Amino acid sequence: MAAENDKSRLDDAARAGWLYFIAGHTQDEIAKMLQVSRASAQRLVSLCLAERLITFRLEHPIAACMELAARLKERFDLVHCEVVPADPASPQATAGIAERCANLLDSTLRSETPVIVALGTGRAVRAAVERVTPIDRPNHQIVSLVGNISADGSASFYDTVGRLADRTGARHYPMPLPFLMSSEDERNKMVRIEPIAKVKAVAARADLRLVGIGQMDQKAQVHIDGFVTRDELFEMMRQGAIGEITGWAYDAKGRLLKAGTNKRLTSIPPEVPAKTTTIGAAVGAAKVPAIAAALNGGLINGLITDEATARAILER
Amino acid sequence: MAAENDKSRLDDAARAGWLYFIAGHTQDEIAKMLQVSRASAQRLVSLCLAERLITFRLEHPIAACMELAARLKERFDLVHCEVVPADPASPQATAGIAERCANLLDSTLRSETPVIVALGTGRAVRAAVERVTPIDRPNHQIVSLVGNISADGSASFYDTVGRLADRTGARHYPMPLPFLMSSEDERNKMVRIEPIAKVKAVAARADLRLVGIGQMDQKAQVHIDGFVTRDELFEMMRQGAIGEITGWAYDAKGRLLKAGTNKRLTSIPPEVPAKTTTIGAAVGAAKVPAIAAALNGGLINGLITDEATARAILER
DNA sequence: CGCGCTTTTGAGCATATGCCCACGCGTTGG
DNA sequence: CCAACGCGTGGGCATATGCTCAAAAGCGCG
Numbered sequence: 001m002a003a004e005n006d007k008s009r010l011d012d013a014a015r016a017g018w019l020y021f022i023a024g025h026t027q028d029e030i031a032k033m034l035q036v037s038r039a040s041a042q043r044l045v046s047l048c049l050a051e052r053l054i055t056f057r058l059e060h061p062i063a064a065c066m067e068l069a070a071r072l073k074e075r076f077d078l079v080h081c082e083v084v085p086a087d088p089a090s091p092q093a094t095a096g097i098a099e100r101c102a103n104l105l106d107s108t109l110r111s112e113t114p115v116i117v118a119l120g121t122g123r124a125v126r127a128a129v130e131r132v133t134p135i136d137r138p139n140h141q142i143v144s145l146v147g148n149i150s151a152d153g154s155a156s157f158y159d160t161v162g163r164l165a166d167r168t169g170a171r172h173y174p175m176p177l178p179f180l181m182s183s184e185d186e187r188n189k190m191v192r193i194e195p196i197a198k199v200k201a202v203a204a205r206a207d208l209r210l211v212g213i214g215q216m217d218q219k220a221q222v223h224i225d226g227f228v229t230r231d232e233l234f235e236m237m238r239q240g241a242i243g244e245i246t247g248w249a250y251d252a253k254g255r256l257l258k259a260g261t262n263k264r265l266t267s268i269p270p271e272v273p274a275k276t277t278t279i280g281a282a283v284g285a286a287k288v289p290a291i292a293a294a295l296n297g298g299l300i301n302g303l304i305t306d307e308a309t310a311r312a313i314l315e316r
Numbered sequence: 317m318a319a320e321n322d323k324s325r326l327d328d329a330a331r332a333g334w335l336y337f338i339a340g341h342t343q344d345e346i347a348k349m350l351q352v353s354r355a356s357a358q359r360l361v362s363l364c365l366a367e368r369l370i371t372f373r374l375e376h377p378i379a380a381c382m383e384l385a386a387r388l389k390e391r392f393d394l395v396h397c398e399v400v401p402a403d404p405a406s407p408q409a410t411a412g413i414a415e416r417c418a419n420l421l422d423s424t425l426r427s428e429t430p431v432i433v434a435l436g437t438g439r440a441v442r443a444a445v446e447r448v449t450p451i452d453r454p455n456h457q458i459v460s461l462v463g464n465i466s467a468d469g470s471a472s473f474y475d476t477v478g479r480l481a482d483r484t485g486a487r488h489y490p491m492p493l494p495f496l497m498s499s500e501d502e503r504n505k506m507v508r509i510e511p512i513a514k515v516k517a518v519a520a521r522a523d524l525r526l527v528g529i530g531q532m533d534q535k536a537q538v539h540i541d542g543f544v545t546r547d548e549l550f551e552m553m554r555q556g557a558i559g560e561i562t563g564w565a566y567d568a569k570g571r572l573l574k575a576g577t578n579k580r581l582t583s584i585p586p587e588v589p590a591k592t593t594t595i596g597a598a599v600g601a602a603k604v605p606a607i608a609a610a611l612n613g614g615l616i617n618g619l620i621t622d623e624a625t626a627r628a629i630l631e632r
Numbered sequence: 633c634g635c636g637c638t639t640t641t642g643a644g645c646a647t648a649t650g651c652c653c654a655c656g657c658g659t660t661g662g
Numbered sequence: 663c664c665a666a667c668g669c670g671t672g673g674g675c676a677t678a679t680g681c682t683c684a685a686a687a688g689c690g691c692g
Contacts, residue, residue, distance in 0.1 A: 633692105634691105634692090635690105635691090635692085636689105636690095636691090636692105637688100637689085637690085637691100638687105638688085638689080638690095639686105639687085639688075639689090640685105640686085640687070640688085641684105641685080641686070641687080642683105642684095642685085642686095643682105643683090643684090643685100644681100644682090644683090645680105645681090645682085646679105646680090646681085646682100647678100647679080647680080647681095648677100648678080648679065648680085649676105649677080649678065649679080650675100650676090650677080650678085651674100651675090651676090651677095652673105652674090652675085652676100653672105653673090653674090653675105654671105654672095654673090655670105655671080655672085655673105656669105656670090656671080656672105657668105657669090657670085657671095658667105658668090658669085658670100659666100659667080659668080659669095660665100660666090660667080660668095661664105661665095661666085661667095662663100662664090662665085662666100
């Protein structure tokens, strides 16, 4: 008898669900039709949902992205995750994620109460800054996580922090140091000097860190940009380096290496695990291991990527 | 630019729809996530619906029934339609529709204000009456649309009106006449006598008519039950009879025939088109033409049937 | 056959939703 | 170049919804 009752109840739930979602009636109308109180109609509708009698299918490329984002967020316990549709025109385009990063920056910077935004490396981050809509927020602070003096002593060819400050009127704190010092001692000395300590202090209070994620292979951006030599790169790879964030190399488990260039880096190291909202932005098959490692190691607690990359990360 | 905008708008609509229906967020939350006002979030969700980006799929046998009922209601402009799931155990079972008819009677009789219910022939109607939950409604009236004296002069073997009156304490009006009179003249005489005129008058004011639908073929119930002879049946079939309601034979277009047994019938004829809520109850492949004709001719404005029959009617 | 326990019901309330209005921005036609 | 138009926006209100709580109805057990 219980089974009979359950069945009839599910039938009613299905009817209610049909009338509600498909026919578009209100629960009041359904209650009258099924000869029950409105409260019961509501219960039937939720039962229909709870029993998964009804399923929603979103016929739109976005649906897959939302799904992937939700799974990534769940799997890696992220505070923020966005997956943009793979652009059929240019599969490798950074444009999509740059757009989303810009959006994230926009909404963060829109706040009236002062916020501190820390920026790392990466093409996506640079492109995002370009797309930020100008807004007057003189009380915000923009701080760089990486040195902006390149190997040859000139200012880095692309000053993200400065650009973003331009667009917001915010105070900004570039890091007036080379990416790498010549020795560990020298690095330790430099990071203690006043202007650098100040930058570190501001960065430590950042509300948002937006960082690129680089893979550590022959095409590592840190090498292509001339920040590390071929030999230094290979040495790190031998040590197990699989990716880098603001230059800090880490292995397949997301553990920061305590060797090689990491000893001479001036960049502000990632928190482990990330407590501050730390959003990684990266796309591309080559970066999948690096991104996955960063997620697993808790180097980042947010991710902006594209559909193909997200899928690859989840399939590992 | 317009196309670009539209696309991005649809993307947002898809996102909103996903977040609303699949992730189960409120529109307020979605508004915050997408950086728009709540009103806009609501618009995006309805846009998602309007553009059919999202579809609902109800994974339950009932869904098909609801769908069929809605189509029948639409197609034949019915005031009421119910389709019960085909019972895998007994495909021909009248049980399902009897249950629904009983339900219909229950809810009609539950009313505190006096109602008049008129009953026709049919196994489903008889079975329905048996399942009506007893309730005390002495001010209701139950009236028969057909004579309850069978060919041999005894009271009809099954007195639906009396049974229903038993269960409700309602006044009841059986029709104290044979199903068929021996001639048209005699019929015309009889229907004018006081008790019969009274029954007709009550029936004319009925709030609900519940009638069975019979097919007119070798297995016609009116013949099996002995109300019409084989010859009478064949004569009506020659005249084009395809179905009958309370004995009144009609052709494939649902037009009442003006010949044969119809001239000697004591039953109260159907309204054409039905104005009173007139619910036909019937199942079975054999009855499909009869039901379809009754619907097309407007002899009934409501239908209770099963899934297979509903599908067959719609596919004609 | 009655008592207590579990399940279901219906009223009421806080919240979410749908929709109307006036407004502002961008667009188009003169 | 300007004005009219249209579209999207956000505020505000009436309605629908989800949920809680106490009461009723089953239901099983003694």
